[in-house]
Amino acid sequence: MDARPAVIVLTPAQVAAAAALPAPYLMLTARGAAGRLGPQLLRSIMPDTAVIDCGGDPGLAWRAVEVGWTAIFYHGPNLDKLVTMAATAKITVFTPETLMIRLDLSQARDPERSVREFLREVNH
Numbered sequence: 839m840d841a842r843p844a845v846i847v848l849t850p851a852q853v854a855a856a857a858a859l860p861a862p863y864l865m866l867t868a869r870g871a872a873g874r875l876g877p878q879l880l881r882s883i884m885p886d887t888a889v890i891d892c893g894g895d896p897g898l899a900w901r902a903v904e905v906g907w908t909a910i911f912y913h914g915p916n917l918d919k920l921v922t923m924a925a926t927a928k929i930t931v932f933t934p935e936t937l938m939i940r941l942d943l944s945q946a947r948d949p950e951r952s953v954r955e956f957l958r959e960v961n962h
Contacts (some may be wrong), residue, residue, distance in 0.1 A: 841938035843952075844911075848944045850883055857885070859941075859957070866911055866937065867891045868944035877902040889932055895902035900906060903929055911937055 845856045848868040856865050865888040867880055872890050877898065880890060890907045892899040894914025902910055903923075909930040912920055917933065926930045946952040 841936055842932065843940040844889065844932075844937050845941040846880050846890075846939060846944045847884075847949075849949075852943040852949040853884060853888075854952045855946075856941075856943060858953050860948075863940070864889050864909070864932075864937070866939070869893065872902065877907060878905045881905050881907060889930075889937070904928060911945065 842862055844864045844866040845859060847853050847856050847865050848866050848871055853865060857865070865885060867884060867888065867890050868914045869891050869897055869902055870893070872880060872894065877890060884890075886908070889902050889909040889911050890902045894903055894912070896914060899910050899920055908928065909928050909932065910920075910924070911932045913934050917931075921931050923929070941952070941956050943949045943952055
Protein backbone atom coordinates (compact mmCIF):
# COMPACT_ATOMS: atom_id res chain seq x y z
CA MET A 839 0.00 0.00 0.00
CA ASP A 840 1.35 3.43 -0.94
CA ALA A 841 1.62 5.97 1.86
CA ARG A 842 -1.27 8.44 2.01
CA PRO A 843 -0.24 12.11 1.98
CA ALA A 844 -1.17 14.10 5.07
CA VAL A 845 -1.22 17.69 6.29
CA ILE A 846 -0.74 18.46 9.98
CA VAL A 847 -3.33 20.79 11.51
CA LEU A 848 -4.33 21.99 14.98
CA THR A 849 -6.43 25.14 14.93
CA PRO A 850 -9.79 25.74 13.23
CA ALA A 851 -8.05 28.20 10.85
CA GLN A 852 -5.56 25.51 9.83
CA VAL A 853 -8.38 23.01 9.34
CA ALA A 854 -10.22 25.49 7.12
CA ALA A 855 -7.08 26.15 5.06
CA ALA A 856 -6.33 22.44 4.70
CA ALA A 857 -9.85 21.84 3.40
CA ALA A 858 -8.66 23.39 0.12
CA LEU A 859 -6.34 20.44 -0.47
CA PRO A 860 -7.69 17.90 -2.94
CA ALA A 861 -8.12 14.19 -2.21
CA PRO A 862 -6.20 12.05 -1.27
CA TYR A 863 -4.78 14.45 1.35
CA LEU A 864 -5.72 13.63 4.93
CA MET A 865 -5.77 16.02 7.86
CA LEU A 866 -3.66 14.81 10.78
CA THR A 867 -3.79 16.37 14.25
CA ALA A 868 -0.55 17.94 15.42
CA ARG A 869 1.81 15.68 17.35
CA GLY A 870 1.06 15.81 21.06
CA ALA A 871 -2.29 17.56 20.61
CA ALA A 872 -4.27 14.46 21.55
CA GLY A 873 -2.40 14.18 24.84
CA ARG A 874 -2.69 17.89 25.66
CA LEU A 875 -6.23 18.60 24.48
CA GLY A 876 -7.75 15.13 24.60
CA PRO A 877 -9.39 13.12 21.83
CA GLN A 878 -12.88 14.40 22.65
CA LEU A 879 -12.01 18.10 22.25
CA LEU A 880 -10.08 17.39 19.06
CA ARG A 881 -13.04 15.40 17.72
CA SER A 882 -15.19 18.52 18.16
CA ILE A 883 -12.94 20.76 16.05
CA MET A 884 -11.69 18.35 13.39
CA PRO A 885 -13.61 17.08 10.36
CA ASP A 886 -14.93 13.51 10.47
CA THR A 887 -12.33 12.42 7.93
CA ALA A 888 -9.36 13.65 10.02
CA VAL A 889 -6.76 11.35 11.55
CA ILE A 890 -5.78 11.69 15.22
CA ASP A 891 -2.09 11.33 16.07
CA CYS A 892 -1.94 9.11 19.16
CA GLY A 893 1.84 8.78 19.06
CA GLY A 894 2.85 5.58 20.81
CA ASP A 895 0.21 5.72 23.54
CA PRO A 896 -2.18 2.76 23.29
CA GLY A 897 -4.45 4.20 26.00
CA LEU A 898 -4.84 7.39 23.99
CA ALA A 899 -5.67 5.34 20.90
CA TRP A 900 -8.40 3.45 22.81
CA ARG A 901 -9.85 6.73 24.15
CA ALA A 902 -9.88 8.15 20.62
CA VAL A 903 -11.92 5.19 19.40
CA GLU A 904 -14.30 5.52 22.36
CA VAL A 905 -15.12 9.14 21.48
CA GLY A 906 -15.73 8.46 17.80
CA TRP A 907 -12.47 8.75 15.89
CA THR A 908 -12.44 6.46 12.87
CA ALA A 909 -8.82 7.00 11.80
CA ILE A 910 -5.76 6.84 14.05
CA PHE A 911 -2.05 7.47 13.46
CA TYR A 912 -0.12 5.19 15.80
CA HIS A 913 3.51 4.16 16.21
CA GLY A 914 3.85 2.31 19.46
CA PRO A 915 3.65 -1.04 21.22
CA ASN A 916 0.94 -3.61 20.58
CA LEU A 917 0.25 -2.35 17.08
CA ASP A 918 -1.00 -5.79 16.08
CA LYS A 919 -3.65 -5.72 18.84
CA LEU A 920 -4.73 -2.22 17.84
CA VAL A 921 -5.00 -3.24 14.18
CA THR A 922 -7.10 -6.31 15.11
CA MET A 923 -9.45 -4.19 17.26
CA ALA A 924 -9.61 -1.55 14.55
CA ALA A 925 -10.65 -4.07 11.92
CA THR A 926 -13.63 -5.21 13.98
CA ALA A 927 -14.60 -1.62 14.86
CA LYS A 928 -14.06 -0.34 11.28
CA ILE A 929 -11.24 1.98 12.37
CA THR A 930 -8.35 2.80 10.04
CA VAL A 931 -4.92 2.65 11.66
CA PHE A 932 -2.12 4.55 9.94
CA THR A 933 1.55 4.06 10.78
CA PRO A 934 4.66 5.99 9.72
CA GLU A 935 4.86 3.55 6.79
CA THR A 936 1.33 4.26 5.58
CA LEU A 937 1.03 8.02 6.18
CA MET A 938 3.45 10.54 4.67
CA ILE A 939 3.54 14.08 6.05
CA ARG A 940 3.54 16.48 3.12
CA LEU A 941 2.68 19.77 4.80
CA ASP A 942 2.80 20.94 8.44
CA LEU A 943 0.42 23.81 9.12
CA SER A 944 0.69 23.53 12.91
CA GLN A 945 3.32 26.30 13.01
CA ALA A 946 2.09 28.32 10.02
CA ARG A 947 1.36 31.99 10.68
CA ASP A 948 -0.81 32.18 7.57
CA PRO A 949 -2.17 28.69 6.86
CA GLU A 950 -4.15 29.76 3.77
CA ARG A 951 -1.02 31.19 2.18
CA SER A 952 0.95 28.07 3.11
CA VAL A 953 -1.64 25.87 1.39
CA ARG A 954 -1.67 28.08 -1.74
CA GLU A 955 2.14 27.95 -1.95
CA PHE A 956 2.15 24.20 -1.39
CA LEU A 957 -0.42 23.63 -4.13
CA ARG A 958 1.58 25.84 -6.51
CA GLU A 959 4.69 23.73 -5.82
CA VAL A 960 3.06 20.35 -6.29
CA ASN A 961 1.17 21.40 -9.43
CA HIS A 962 4.28 22.60 -11.26
